[in-house]
Amino acid sequence: MTDTGRPRNDAHARGKLVVLMITAFMDMVGILMVVPLLPFYAQDLNGSGYVSRTLAALHMNGDGAVVSLLIATFAIVQLVSAPIWGRVSDRFGRRPAMMIGLGGSALAYLVFAYAPTLDWLFLSRIVQGAGGGTVGVIQAYVADSTRPEDRAKALGWLSAATNAGVALGPVIGGGAMHFLGRSGPGLSAALMSCITMLFAYHYLTESHDAAAVKAAGKVVRKSSEAVMRVVSHGAEPASRLIWIYAITMGSFQAMSTTLALFLAWRFGVTASTIGFFFTYIGTISVITRALVLGKMVDRFGEARLSRLGMVLLACGLGGMPLAPNIPMLAVAVALVPLGTAFTFPCVTGLLSRVVASHERGLYMGVQQTFGGIARVAGPLYFGWAYDHLGQRVPFLTAAVVVLLTITLGLNMESYVKPAERQAA
Numbered sequence: 001m002t003d004t005g006r007p008r009n010d011a012h013a014r015g016k017l018v019v020l021m022i023t024a025f026m027d028m029v030g031i032l033m034v035v036p037l038l039p040f041y042a043q044d045l046n047g048s049g050y051v052s053r054t055l056a057a058l059h060m061n062g063d064g065a066v067v068s069l070l071i072a073t074f075a076i077v078q079l080v081s082a083p084i085w086g087r088v089s090d091r092f093g094r095r096p097a098m099m100i101g102l103g104g105s106a107l108a109y110l111v112f113a114y115a116p117t118l119d120w121l122f123l124s125r126i127v128q129g130a131g132g133g134t135v136g137v138i139q140a141y142v143a144d145s146t147r148p149e150d151r152a153k154a155l156g157w158l159s160a161a162t163n164a165g166v167a168l169g170p171v172i173g174g175g176a177m178h179f180l181g182r183s184g185p186g187l188s189a190a191l192m193s194c195i196t197m198l199f200a201y202h203y204l205t206e207s208h209d210a211a212a213v214k215a216a217g218k219v220v221r222k223s224s225e226a227v228m229r230v231v232s233h234g235a236e237p238a239s240r241l242i243w244i245y246a247i248t249m250g251s252f253q254a255m256s257t258t259l260a261l262f263l264a265w266r267f268g269v270t271a272s273t274i275g276f277f278f279t280y281i282g283t284i285s286v287i288t289r290a291l292v293l294g295k296m297v298d299r300f301g302e303a304r305l306s307r308l309g310m311v312l313l314a315c316g317l318g319g320m321p322l323a324p325n326i327p328m329l330a331v332a333v334a335l336v337p338l339g340t341a342f343t344f345p346c347v348t349g350l351l352s353r354v355v356a357s358h359e360r361g362l363y364m365g366v367q368q369t370f371g372g373i374a375r376v377a378g379p380l381y382f383g384w385a386y387d388h389l390g391q392r393v394p395f396l397t398a399a400v401v402v403l404l405t406i407t408l409g410l411n412m413e414s415y416v417k418p419a420e421r422q423a424a
Helices: 010-045 053-059 063-092 094-114 118-145 148-180 184-203 210-215 223-232 237-267 274-300 302-319 326-354 357-388 393-409 417-423
Strands: none
Touching (some): 010 063, 010 094, 010 118, 063 118, 094 118, 118 148, 118 326, 223 237, 237 274, 237 302, 237 357, 237 393, 274 326
16 A cells, blocks of 8 residues: 655645644644643542542542543543544545544633533543544644655654644643633633634645545545554554554653653652753754754655664663763763654654555554553553662663564565655
8 A cells, every 4th residue: 555646736735734733733732731730630629529439439549540540531532532533534534623623622621621520620631532632633634735755754843843832831821820710721722722723724724635535436444443454464564663653652651651760769860850851852852853854854764764763762761771970861861852753753654655545544543542552551561660670670671672673664665665656
């Protein structure tokens, strides 16, 4: 299965990509306006009255259990809904799926703003998770709108825009809380979603001709069939790429889960200084995706660059627990955002090229589902390993797993070269 389509012209593609980047940035700002406040809202509402007996029982385990379940609820709903949204976008168009997803997010923020009990707070997370399942749709939008050889760099720019939203959202949310009170962040995020909807409705044109696909007699398989295809046909290029994405994403969680604990144990880093490390990581990630990735893709190609990214990621994860001092630690830490910046956009770009264009949204969603499972399972293992096997074990395990995963990407160039020749 290959993709031979090209956008109408480069200027049109660049314009659509800019609109997508602005849309993704604004959407991420809204999300991060409320996410950092979840623990505080949960703490305020914990024990304030329940409709659900399950949540009443959970309250007995303390605030930590409630917050963990709030975060997990969003992730679980998102990974379940992602292939469904992808299939919807393949059948009816990318634009309607995005509009509905943004509308769902706005509704979730309103519920968050006025949630009177913990049950309502969980409801807001369920609705937001369903709306957040459109990540694969946005990626498919990018793939539709750019030439095959430009997709990895375009996806890198998209992720740079979302990372900028991650940095700005908490600041705006905190300001809304200060000036508008408890409901301020939720109302402001809902307003942001509505503005994003209006912006996307006005400027974002449809990229996928669903009517032409239907007229050609092409059928989009069910979401469950696509998921099982990845499991049962692991040697196919699409399946291999999705497994690469999931495994490397899960391994990356070793840093997200235990980095703060490890740095406190090994180098005496405190709560007041840990933020510098994450700012350092985020800055490298944004700069690499926005300014470096495109040049590297042009030089090496997506397949080779994704393998280089995995090598860098493995070296970074393995180097952190072995670093003898802060300067060497800084070098090892820097390799992780470099590795992920080269790996994830390239793998997603390759996936868009090896699946049929009429099922692109579906498979982008399936990739997000497998990545979501890894984001849930990875922290569970790495937290357990840190406590029971040693502080260095999570990082070393993740490094070995990433190195082994490189074998799944071998010879991936052979699946995209035919598409390049046909499109030329």
